[in-house]
Amino acid sequence: MAWRTVVVTKHSKLNYKMNHLVVQTSEKTYQIPMEDIQIILITTTQAVVTAYVIAETIKRNIKIIFSDINGQPIGEINQYHTNGKHNRNISQQIVWTAQRKNLLWREIVKRKIENQSQLLLSHQTIDKEKFQALIDGVEIGDITNREAVAARMHFNRLFGTEFVRHEAGIVNAMLDYGYQILMAAVAREIVLQGYLSELGIHHNGAQNDYNLASDLMEPFRPLIDGVAKKYEQETELTLEIKLALVDSVNQVIEINGKQMLVTNAITILVRDAINYLNDGSKLPEWRFEI
Template sequence: MSYHIVSIDTPECSISCKKGQLTCTTPEGSNSIPLEDVAAIVITSFSASIHSKLLLEAAKLGVALVLCESFKPASLVLPANRSTDTLLTRAQISLPKKIRDNLWKKTINAKTLNQLSLAQQIGPSHRAIPLLEMTAKGRKQHKESICARAFWDIYGDTVAETDDFKRGRNEGGINQLLNYGYAVLLSTVLQNCFALGIDPTFGINHVVRERSTPLAYDLMEPFRPCVDWRVAQWVKQHPDCQETDNWNVSPEFRRWVTGFPAVLIDYFGLHLDIRSCIEGVIRSFRKALIEQKSGLYKPWTHSNSKWAG
């Protein structure tokens, strides 16, 4: 499989293929990349035009096109010979329970360590830090739920500035901002799953429901603190909303939070934006599936002393 996943997000552009080059033309000019080096093209632009020549050439080279609406994948255009990836699908279906459990354990370990890292920055002296640290670094059976309670206790006191903060999809306050940010994160994970040929309906932990994508919910877990940090920055910069408890998802907030995938983070010695890091993580997960070796899966953990931004 070719390496690059190309994301097209320019508002007005024309995408074509000329002399083997994937070309994106905008009013400001054009950029090109050899189509043979592309694994998938993710189109989030709301007004891009796609030439039929590109569709044909992409099909010949096995390149997938992922068309998105509001950043969420809405259509997947695959070459006829890539309509199914038998090897990968079979590996997902037949994944042994022991390997599936190990993959989930690595995911939760990464998530809880990232929660600890963020909590130590936003509330270093908070009373719940010792419990969060002991649990995140330990092997307790229910570490995810224990860490979640401690983390949201810290987040509620230091970010929401309330002693009765409850994290939930239908709760008010800054939950609305968090929910929108998680939706953007989910869409980014889904884009990469589809681009890399992974069926997101086969999860490793989240329950399968009709029209759901449990694997995307699984793989996004370690990146949730990135959204939490983005929202914390927004709250700090808008004290007027804090005073009135008016946390509506405004157009300004949408523009702010959708920019978080471009924030730079470290991943195994590389300084990457979050979007590229997510791609790297999902590539490692794909390899772990095919080779049936959980050790090949490399979830992201925050390694800097300070969170960027």
């Protein structure tokens, strides 16, 4: 199973040779087996990528993500044909019932809040009873928006009461960068399973190509928050921080009593969610230890 995220940070040329990605820089040449690669993240505009590399990554379902001149992810390459049952799966996806989507969204929100509370507990900044009350109060479809309430409480306890999401600053820069990487990993898995990331269960932005990925990534967001907490005193989004954010999808967590890489946990969550939405008999109940 592919597990590596290759990060290209400097002037280089990317070639393909004998089932290997070949990255040539002015100092050194790197060769990485294509079968090991899950994502290629190009964080510089000084990299040259051959058409051969692009064609091979598309065939192998390796996601290439490109960054702008400021190093922020701005786009990726997707293939025309993915899963062999793509058309049948989309037909199923279109008729997913509102009841199942709302029940699944309640479970996702509860797991997200639970994982936020775990992170806060590790920093000894949690009001455990308040977060448990939020978890217990999540209704079908989260119609009272307990997710947003928990997010405000979470960020204010983790980064201080003055912190405001989406304002300028190093913490928000880290969160934005990390969430983009996480969303790409979830979107890749959705496409591999033959479904459209555009059609979500809760997110429904008309111009959001990743509505379903935005839904299913939610329980994993605290992993990015934890990395941002570690570097919150820094003043700029350095290469070291970017690599730490990228590597968050390669760390080991526990899900349903089994330890595994985050990428494998994403596979399980996406698979379970889609099985349930396709008339599966049991609502997934994920248990995380992050």
